[in-house]
Amino acid sequence: MKINWGTGLVIGMVLFIGFIMFFVITMTTDDKYSHDLVAEDYYKQEMQLQETIDAATNEAQLETPVTGRKTEAGYELQFPETFDPKEITGKVFLYRPSGKQLDFDMLIALSNSTLLIPDSRLLDGRWNITVNWEYQGKKYRFEKAITY
Structure with missing residues (x-):
């Protein structure tokens, strides 16, 4: 043919x-x-962008901002010692870029100026930590990418 x-x-x-x-x-x-979206409600989060910028600016202006470090018990967040820990409220969000099912939130409940994220909740690898907290009506935001 x-x-x-x-x-x-x-x-x-x-x-x-x-x-x-x-x-x-x-x-x-x-x-x-x-592939999952980073956030399902990304449009809602975009509308709150100015609040996020203001909170991050407030955090940067602190004399002693929030710091974090790895310990044997987990990851420890150190809040300013000049603040009364009982008046600090907010939420810690841990985002795992490699898997949505590993993301989790923690409410901030302090008896002293440190908050411990237990080792049992954190797998080895990269994490993005976002701490949205408030003290006496003023909002603050701490963000850090860590390798645990």
């Missing part, structure tokens, strides 16, 4: 379209290629 250039062109286009469709279907249906 003799194939002229028009038939060859049509066969080539059909094969190319089939090749592309195979990859499109594979990428959309296979769970291995599933």
